[in-house]
Amino acid sequence: MNDTRPLAFDGRFVKSALIENVENLAVTGVVTNLSDEPLIVGGDVPGVVPAWKSTILRNGTITRARRVSVIDVPETENHGGVVFDGWDWFGDCMAEFPRHTPLYISPKDEVGEVTLNPWHFSNHPAPQGETARYKIQLNLWWAPPQTDAAIHNTHDFLEIHTQIFGKGRIQIFTDETGRQLYREIATAPGDTHDPIVRVDGTRSFRYPWHRGWTDESCIWMAIELHPV
């Protein structure tokens, strides 16, 4: 129990650990429930963090959880220096990425596998009964304030994000031009947004045109579930 290891993006500015089979463990940081089972928070009155949701604990106790990430930014001075911990400018990873957009990506970490129903995962109003197996992959992103992290609408995985530091938004548009925004999801540290994917099959996913937007200097974690 409480099997702990540093995540691939653990570093000087962002302390990051994966903990599995958690029982009665006090932690500090943004805690994300990376499992399909509820996480129980200890206290006078116990709390629940549902599957694939998150919370902030300050020396708070996780009574029980299957698998969590715990991510903390203990010092904010120079925190944008996080990109010097082996991160890449995303333009070096993707040739078609805009050449003047300061979006940076951390090393990736594969933290395990899960069997789940993707319709339930995405709160589909008419879920089908099928489950499938997915690899759970994590990485961090960093961008300075007022960054348009590039509009896109394709992923061959289920995607959600946990905000770690700074305030931002997920913005959703009618088309690729980004001229007409019709939905925003505010993101603050400790939040994991609801999935925006429409699941057509266990490995068939549709996404609206969306982008990340940073109001402040932001660090956020991508959680990707890749069909096995």
Ligand SMILES: [Fe+2]
């Ligand atoms: Fe996306």
